[in-house]
Amino acid sequence: MKIHPIEYRYGTPQMRRIFSREYRIAMMLKVEATLSQVEAELGLIPEEAAEIISKNASLDVIELSRIEELEEETKHNVAAVVYALEEKCGEYGRFIHFGATSNDILDTATALQFKEGLKLLETQIRELCTILAELARGYSRTLCVARTHGVHALPYILGLKFALWLDEFMRHLQRINESYNLCVGKISGAVGTYASFGEKGRLIELEVMKRLGLPPPVFSTQVVPRDLYAELISHLLLISCSCEKIATEIRNLHRTEIGEVMEGFGSRQVGSSTMPQKRNPILSERVCGIAKVLRGLIIPTLENIPLWHERDLTNSSSERVVFPEVFILLSEQLSLLRRILTSIVVDEEALKRNVNLTGGRIMAENIFLHLIRKGLGRREAHTLVSEISSRKGSFQENVLRDKALHKYLSEQEIKDILTPARYVGLAGEIIEEIIKRFHNLVSAT
Template sequence: MIKRYTREKMGYIWSEKNKFQKWLDVEIAVCKAWNKLGKISDDALKEIIEKTHIDDQTVEKIHELDKIYNHDVLAFVTAVAQQVGENGRYIHLGLTSSDVIDTALALIMREALDLLIESVDELLEILKENAFRYKDTVMMGRTHGVHAEPMVFGLKFALWYEEFKRNKKRLQNAKETVSVGTISGAVGTYSNIPPQLEELTLAELGLKPEPVANQVIQRDRHAEFMTAMAITASSLEKIAVEIRHLQRTEVLEAQEPFKKGQRGSSAMPHKRNPITCERITGLARVIRANAIPAMEDIALWHERDISHSSVERVIMPDSAIALDYILHLTKNVLKELVVYPENMRKNMDKSKGLYFSSKVLVALVEKGLSRDEAYDIVQRNAMKAWDTEGLMFKDALLQDPDVTSRLTKEEIDKIFNVGEFLKNIDYIYKRVFENS
């Protein structure tokens, strides 16, 4: 991922330095296991632990050797073994490359997921705070982009909060799924190592053993990691798209923050564009797109090929880094969101009270009309109000004998009460937030 979209902690998790460190962590855990099984002496193990390290010079050495070997794991093994000397021969004893790569990748994915879950928790707090801040902020609910019925602005945040509880669960499930390792040899048969070595190694690393592997950990696990991130990114885009719509000049009910000194357009000084939300939308597309090759990586030839390897070197860091970034952007947007309740009220008035149509329909049905008869009457008056300048829907109804013969003015006045749309908001909030 480009530097512009890379935050420091997540960037380091996917750095080459951290990758090689995780490879070394696996190798040392294996050496500790061999020591417990009597293969490596205490002195040899102590020397391996004390002398092996990953720093910038080691990374450069690995790169130099890789140019010769054209095999990064062998380059890594040689570089760290040279740090030890004679006892370096025990490093990578009995292993195949994927034992190290896949087990280390599990450690990296786990680190990344811990950071993402922490960020989702922070977003949940912001969503909850805004849900209650705007619990009484009445606005127009829209379907198909058209006025539907009144709601409260806080309900949008409550909905997003509930969705991100599910996203958190998906990421937690993905962490459970990917937190497995394998130390089982060339085709997973433990041909050069005892199964006990795997048990001891993975216990040291805090991972579970893959119950059955071939040469690799199966890539359905990694696809779950990628799709959990893709769904989370899509939910962030959902929030961003809503804010983009609400920020349109003709709507202007909410607006992403615009900092002092910020400039919106090179040509038009008046512009305050939703560029942050647009960036969230764009990067969500990248993350979603990366989930497809992750699923295609599931099908490998026989016990393993490396068609997945080059793909994962791109899609995994890019997706995790991008998701970390747009989570950060979304939190900032929602913490400092600019809200215009007065515009919400003005926009409600633009539909001339037509949003009460459903309640008038119900009232006429309750007076004995068939649903079709009542629908025709209400629709006729709604269209009349919409097409007649200065005519409100309520006034159109009061001029229609088909309505006034069945509903009194007092009954119509009672129907035209916005509070009737909002009477169950507390019920919804209780379901969402009662145990949170």
């Protein structure tokens, strides 16, 4: 029976597999096998023991049901895995887990899961960046209105929205790259002193990590320092917030009164069980809803940094919830954004209508600046343009009729100044620069 939505509704199948119980146990067994191989080569256990342990350290050999039986009996998840493997290794079973503590295995298995999860997220983000680059270029000359405080501000270019989102997600690619270095394991014994491994302890740890493809370990207590986990999770939650940022903008632009950019709607899709006309931005709303959950998960992650002495167990239960939820729900957000952006609908008539909605008032700044250049004081110019913009009717017509303005600007100058397409600044150059940097990033990798 499935209960949590990440088991059946949210997240990609690939990410769910990485955080499944079977995969985690498989990673624990992989760590046990690698440890035995290194210990055998350095003379801590017989070579035959390492061969037998490695041969049997697999769920193809060990039945998951047996591990579950042993965990019920021992009330200890690592001991259950060790005992189940020991049962398959005969006389050499006593050399399993030699010198290790539970979190040598658990934290290193977590690092392997993190690494694989980051690879999937990186792939998703790269795909999203490609889509954003295409949208930025495709709408690089499409005029729209920029809004600040929800109110019309200045003329804008729709492609710049996509380009700035692309720029943000390129920063997230950099954060993902940095996060690989936070996928740290440990093989340092019960309190991090390597006492159980003797003088070769640090060498064992370094070699195990090297063979597992993990970065060099930091010094630890019984557990990997949790500030590393908090930093990694923070990186992922920043990505989640950026997903919410895009989804929030699409939800706003999807509003009936705006109607500029909308989610696609399937031919057999239903928007409401009772209102047939409804076309709701449900995917964007789902992205935003998931973000609320993900943000809350930073609290237990930060609170796991301070543990008693060389460790306590208060981190364990929360991490069992936090880690799968963060990776799986973030993969869901990225998957949703891909669906949204590949089927997005842009209503160019609505864009034009909204550019002209205020009768030219979005050009007030340009008039204001030109008056200053012509010699009118800043405060006087601001007061004059503000007063004209408050008048009823078309701003452009009111400007053209105002005698005070004609002392400084001719009718033709005013008409040129009030042309929205001429007041988008360096938007086109910004778009091209961001796209170029993305293509350079792709080429470099």
